[in-house]
Amino acid sequence: MNKPLEGVRVLDLSRVLAGPWCGQQLADLGAEVIKIERPGSGDDTRAWGPPWLAGTQESAYFLSANRGKRSVAVNLADPEGQALIRELVSHCDVVLENFKVGGLKAYGLDYESLKAVKPDLIYCSITGFGQDGPYAHRAGYDFMIQGMGGLMSLTGQPEGTPGSEPMKVGVALTDIFTGMYASNAILAALFQRERTGKGGHLDLALLDVQVGVLANQALNYLTSEVPPRRLGNTHPNIVPYQAFPTQDGYLIITVGNDSQFRRLCQVLDRPQLAEDERFATNAARVEYRELLVPEIASRLLERSTDEWLASLEAVGVPCGPINTLDRVFDDPQVRHRGMRLNMAHCGSGDVDLVSNPIRFDGQALNADLPPPTLGQHSDEVLQELLNIDDKSLADLRQRGVIGGQ
Incomplete structure (x- = not known):
C-alpha cells in the first residue's frame, strides 16, 4: 500500500x-x-x-x-x-x-x-x-x-x-x-x-x-483544589469501575452508565440495588461506594471469572479478565487483529514484534x-x-x- x-x-x-x-x-x-x-x-x-x-x-x-x-x-x-x-x-x-x-x-x-x-x-x-x-x-x-x-x-x-x-x-x-x-x-x-x-x-x-495526560484527575484537582488520592484499582468518578476477586481469580467490571448498572444487578441477582436511591445514579454510587462495593464483591466470589464473563457479556455489561502477556498474545481478538508481528531479521532469521495498532x-x-x-x-x-x-x-x-x- x-x-x-x-x-x-x-x-x-x-x-x-x-x-x-x-x-x-x-x-x-x-x-x-x-x-x-x-x-x-x-x-x-x-x-x-x-x-x-x-x-x-x-x-x-x-x-x-x-x-x-x-x-x-x-x-x-x-x-x-x-x-x-x-x-x-x-x-x-x-x-x-x-x-x-x-x-x-x-x-x-x-x-x-x-x-x-x-x-x-x-x-x-x-x-x-x-x-x-x-x-x-x-x-x-x-x-x-x-x-x-x-x-x-x-x-x-x-x-x-x-x-x-x-x-x-x-x-x-x-x-x-x-x-x-x-x-x-x-x-x-x-x-x-x-x-x-x-x-x-x-x-x-x-x-x-x-x-x-493527567486528564480527568488534573481537572478533579483544578476544579476542587483537593489533590486526588490513590484508589488502587477503583475509579475516582465512576462506580463500580474496578477489579473484583472471583472464585478463581479477578474480574474487571467497568460500568459506565446507569443502564449498565441495572443489567449488572440483574445478573448478580441483586435487582434491589439498582432501585436503591443510594445506588440508582452514578453520582450516588460514587458517594456511597463503601456500601455498594462490598455487596457486589461478596456476590462475585460465588462463581468463577469465566462464568461471570459469559453472563455479563451476554447482557452487554463491560467486563474483562486480568491477563498475563502469554494470555494476551493468545487472545483470539488480539490474534485476529494481527498484533503479534513476525519479520525477517538478519541476525536471527526472524523476530516477533508488536504491530502498530493503526489500521x-x-x-x-x-x-x-x-x-x-x-x-x-x-x-x-x-x-x-x-x-x-x-x-x-x-x-x-x-x-x-x-x-x-
Whole structure:
C-alpha cells in the first residue's frame, strides 16, 4: 500500500525510548527514518537486556522501539562525523533529537546551525523538562517524571492499606506518550510546511506531557483544589469501575452508565440495588461506594471469572479478565487483529514484534524493515545520499569516523 508519509525522510539522533518511539511511529506511517548511532555501542537500549533476541546481542528493549529504521553509525564527537550529519540533514525533512539542552550546539547540530543548512527543516527536540525553565538543564527519565508529574500519587493501593506505597506504571508510558505527541507535532509541522514553506523547532518535554495526560484527575484537582488520592484499582468518578476477586481469580467490571448498572444487578441477582436511591445514579454510587462495593464483591466470589464473563457479556455489561502477556498474545481478538508481528531479521532469521495498532483502509501500518543491527546501513545510506565511494568509506571507518558493516 502507499503509506501516508512516503517521501518524507527523518534523521533520528535520539536514543532510549521517547524519541525512538516517535521515529518508529513515523517509519510505520511510511517515512524513511535514518537512525544515527554511536560506533561501537549504539543506542543505550541495545545493552538493556536480557532478554536478547536468540542468536544475537539485540535486546528486546531496543527491538520494541526501532522497527523501520536504517542504522548509520557516526562519531558525533569527530568534526568529520559532524560534517557528515550536516550533509545528511540537507537531504532530510525532519531531525529528531533528545540530547540535553544545548548539547548539540557544540557539534554545530543544534536547530539554528542546521536551519542554515536546510531553511525549511522541521527539528524536534525531546528533553525531560523542555528548552527553558529552571529545570531545563536536568536529565529526565520516565520513572522520575511519573513521580514528579503526579502520576505515581494516583497509582497504587489506598493510603493505610497493605502495599500502599505510590507506584509507577508497569510500562514507561510517559516516554511513550511523549513519543506519540512528538510524532503528532511533526505531522502538524509537515502539514504547515506544505502551506507556508516554513519549518520550525518543536519542543517536547516529558514533564509537560506527564502533566498534560493527567486528564480527568488534573481537572478533579483544578476544579476542587483537593489533590486526588490513590484508589488502587477503583475509579475516582465512576462506580463500580474496578477489579473484583472471583472464585478463581479477578474480574474487571467497568460500568459506565446507569443502564449498565441495572443489567449488572440483574445478573448478580441483586435487582434491589439498582432501585436503591443510594445506588440508582452514578453520582450516588460514587458517594456511597463503601456500601455498594462490598455487596457486589461478596456476590462475585460465588462463581468463577469465566462464568461471570459469559453472563455479563451476554447482557452487554463491560467486563474483562486480568491477563498475563502469554494470555494476551493468545487472545483470539488480539490474534485476529494481527498484533503479534513476525519479520525477517538478519541476525536471527526472524523476530516477533508488536504491530502498530493503526489500521489504514483495513491494513495495519507497519514499516517494511525490522529493527536494524548497529551500523547495518552505514555504507548504504552514505553512498546513496552523499555519493561517498567505497575507498572513502573504508578510510572513514579506519579512522573511527563511522562504524558498522
